[in-house]
Amino acid sequence: MKRLLKIAASILILIAVICAGGIFYISRGLEEGQNLALNGVDPPSLSDGTYHGIYDGGRWSNEVNVTITNQQISEIEVVKDVRFPKPEVTGELISRVIQEQTTAIDAVSGSTVTCKAYLKSIENALNR
Template sequence: MLGWIIAMVIVAALGIAGRIGWSHLEKEHHEARNLPLKVIDFSTLAEGTYQGAYEGGMYKWRANQCQVTVSAGKVADIQLTGSMDPDKERAGAQMLYDRVIQAQSLQVDTISGATLTSKAYLKGIENALVQAQNG
């Protein structure tokens, strides 16, 4: 009988811990899904190299830094210079950066399977481009 009681207490504790964890995860996902991106006029960017960063949201899971190079009136290069994402190799940052360079816009398709991380990376680029606008 005591074994069943202990098992029930353990199951209840795991259920509560799981619910709390899920609640935190859901809050962070909601924030990332609703992350606003400014419409940046790429034709107004001053030449130079700019550092951008995004602090990663409420739990800092998607913190990242990038370097954006503007040359000849266009975004010519974007490099990921730092990321807290342990899965950054699979997040497709360079593919996303190539899309931004190709479109000369932040309004690009995110990486399938890494939508929330893609939005965080786009926010880092945005923060660099805001500096380029004020060049």
């Protein structure tokens, strides 16, 4: 019986360690992402072409290619998605950026950090 209790205690400790590690992984970069400053972009000042941008922020890390045509953002391609992508959020955000021609837009409700991560990689591409 004592042996069984030791095994059960060991299993519980292992589960607790795994849960703590998971919480750490999921929340790593969260505060930084919430406080991420966005500076905007100025497409009319850019030459036509495709620009590559990266944002490195834990599970929100991503890479994009931004195409400028006739001094306007014409396409945004996600090269490397965030760790837990939400295609509907990404699609809506990219549509807004192309429609408004800026990264100074509101985040999609419930996905603020993910949106800011994508907006920052778009800025990083166009502000080089």
